[in-house]
Amino acid sequence: MSNSRPIGVFDSGIGGLTVVRALQTRLPHENIVYFGDTARVPYGPKSAQVVREYAAQDTDILLEHNVKLIVIACNTVSAVGLDVVQKRAKVPVVGVIFPGAEAAVRASHKKRIGVIGTVGTVNSQAYVHAIRQLDPNAQVFSQACPLFVPLAEEGWTDRKATELIAREYLFPLTLEKIDTLVLGCTHYPILRSVIDTVLQKSVTLIDSGEAAALTVEETLAEQGLRNESTLKANVQFFVSDIPHKFAEVGERFFGRKLGRVHRVAGISA
Amino acid sequence: MSNSRPIGVFDSGIGGLTVVRALQTRLPHENIVYFGDTARVPYGPKSAQVVREYAAQDTDILLEHNVKLIVIACNTVSAVGLDVVQKRAKVPVVGVIFPGAEAAVRASHKKRIGVIGTVGTVNSQAYVHAIRQLDPNAQVFSQACPLFVPLAEEGWTDRKATELIAREYLFPLTLEKIDTLVLGCTHYPILRSVIDTVLQKSVTLIDSGEAAALTVEETLAEQGLRNESTLKANVQFFVSDIPHKFAEVGERFFGRKLGRVHRVAGISA
Numbered sequence: 336m337s338n339s340r341p342i343g344v345f346d347s348g349i350g351g352l353t354v355v356r357a358l359q360t361r362l363p364h365e366n367i368v369y370f371g372d373t374a375r376v377p378y379g380p381k382s383a384q385v386v387r388e389y390a391a392q393d394t395d396i397l398l399e400h401n402v403k404l405i406v407i408a409c410n411t412v413s414a415v416g417l418d419v420v421q422k423r424a425k426v427p428v429v430g431v432i433f434p435g436a437e438a439a440v441r442a443s444h445k446k447r448i449g450v451i452g453t454v455g456t457v458n459s460q461a462y463v464h465a466i467r468q469l470d471p472n473a474q475v476f477s478q479a480c481p482l483f484v485p486l487a488e489e490g491w492t493d494r495k496a497t498e499l500i501a502r503e504y505l506f507p508l509t510l511e512k513i514d515t516l517v518l519g520c521t522h523y524p525i526l527r528s529v530i531d532t533v534l535q536k537s538v539t540l541i542d543s544g545e546a547a548a549l550t551v552e553e554t555l556a557e558q559g560l561r562n563e564s565t566l567k568a569n570v571q572f573f574v575s576d577i578p579h580k581f582a583e584v585g586e587r588f589f590g591r592k593l594g595r596v597h598r599v600a601g602i603s604a
Numbered sequence: 605m606s607n608s609r610p611i612g613v614f615d616s617g618i619g620g621l622t623v624v625r626a627l628q629t630r631l632p633h634e635n636i637v638y639f640g641d642t643a644r645v646p647y648g649p650k651s652a653q654v655v656r657e658y659a660a661q662d663t664d665i666l667l668e669h670n671v672k673l674i675v676i677a678c679n680t681v682s683a684v685g686l687d688v689v690q691k692r693a694k695v696p697v698v699g700v701i702f703p704g705a706e707a708a709v710r711a712s713h714k715k716r717i718g719v720i721g722t723v724g725t726v727n728s729q730a731y732v733h734a735i736r737q738l739d740p741n742a743q744v745f746s747q748a749c750p751l752f753v754p755l756a757e758e759g760w761t762d763r764k765a766t767e768l769i770a771r772e773y774l775f776p777l778t779l780e781k782i783d784t785l786v787l788g789c790t791h792y793p794i795l796r797s798v799i800d801t802v803l804q805k806s807v808t809l810i811d812s813g814e815a816a817a818l819t820v821e822e823t824l825a826e827q828g829l830r831n832e833s834t835l836k837a838n839v840q841f842f843v844s845d846i847p848h849k850f851a852e853v854g855e856r857f858f859g860r861k862l863g864r865v866h867r868v869a870g871i872s873a
Binding site for chain 1 (some may be wrong): 721751752760765769772849
């Protein structure tokens with residue numbers, strides 16, 4: 336029943352590397368193909384129709400690599416394009432929103448759950464709907480944190496300025512006495528320690544990428560798709576453009592050097 | 605000799621509204637057509653070839669409005685695509701880099717000039733080359749300030765966090781004892797007061813948009829293209845997408861309400 340075909344992961348850019356990192360921690364022997372649509376990042380502010388077109392193209396790029404499962408690391412696509420990918424892929428598809436919502440409902444005792452994300456993700460209310468579907472009594476408080484993405488990309492993880500910004504964003508959530516907070520953007524795990532500091536570790540942080548990795552593990556087991564090999568896994572990186580400081584930022588998100596990165600031709604915004 | 609045809613201004617997004625504001629201050633009776641390519645912002649990280657294609661398309665959109673002069677408010681296009689616009693337009697074209705460089709050389713006594721901008725603009729060295737062309741003895745010190753764009757868009761102009769970030773970015777320039785600093789990004793005038801605070805007003809700030817407005821005034825006069833009407837000018841806004849908080853951010857950059865904004869069809873990244 337062993338299956339060495341790779342898991343495919345895509346994102347609008349580089350943020351999804353935190354999801355690859357979570358997958359590798361949980362499933363160290365699974366091969367992975369990553370596609371980051373760095374030429375067209377960010378997806379957040381674009382219309383749902385455009386995002387759905389992009390999602391279909393991103394899916395096709397992964398399917399060319401004969402992937403056995405697709406992880407949508409992008410919160411925007413998970414919110415507005417999950418069905419497009421599912422219809423096209425004919426392999427299991429895991430987004431980040433439902434696993435993140437599920438982990439939050441499981442972790443929260445008081446059922447007072449905070450969600451932070453980009454303006455697009457927060458406005459979509461995707462996490463609110465997913466959490467309420469799982470627990471209609473849960474109270475959900477959302478907060479957009481637009482400066483967190485550039486701060487994470489700059490690597491300003493331990494600056495006083497970052498802490499001040501985090502305090503301002505998170506203050507309304509502390510007033511609501513949340514006990515659980517969903518990091519609803521693939522960039523935010525980079526800022527986990529400053530978020531923990533500001534919340535004085537009194538709030539359980541849910542990394543949607545880690546939650547998705549758990550769902551992937553369960554799905555592979557259920558469907559007999561696990562790779563039983565104990566060889567070192569092969570992780571391949573594809574992008575649609577090589578932006579400034581790509582290697583540096585990529586390493587920060589992935590946790591170690593990326594090695595060779597391939598550029599996919601034909602996508603240039 | 606009066607000419608009521610509009611001045612055309614384009615930018616990769618919303619930042620160019622600070623240039624429109626500078627134009628309106630200097631030339632209150634000139635009609636203006638603005639195009640912001642909000643569907644494909646930012647241009648900075650994209651390849652020169654792609655930026656040049658976009659510049660040609662942006663130019664065509666303005667030409668449809670029978671503009672008498674084109675202002676390239678975008679630093680990236682001014683750096684890598686000025687010739688494309690000039691060749692296509694057959695009307696005078698004013699970028700932001702040469703006027704900004706010229707104003708800096710004129711203002712600097714010690715010929716120690718700082719330039720701040722996006723990573724793309726700083727890496728292009730366009731300001732360095734333009735300043736050295738005007739004064740080969742000038743010393744130029746550049747600093748990318750990637751967090752300034754999101755801070756300006758968020759309107760965090762008077763936060764302690766913004767001051768800390770500005771201090772960190774500008775510290776190396778103060779060590780070089782610059783006496784003049786070019787704001788080499790259309791977003792940065794929004795942060796002018798915090799930059800002034802950090803530099804303790806000992807450095808002359810050059811707003812490239814204001815410098816470009818002066819060049820526009822001179823060019824219109826030289827070429828007999830001024831509008832001699834004393835009627836209130838008509839300013840029209842066109843964008844390729846309406847992103848989140850567009851009206852709010854646009855108002856901050858323009859200095860007053862934008863009124864009606866038209867969406868240009870057919871451009872969707």
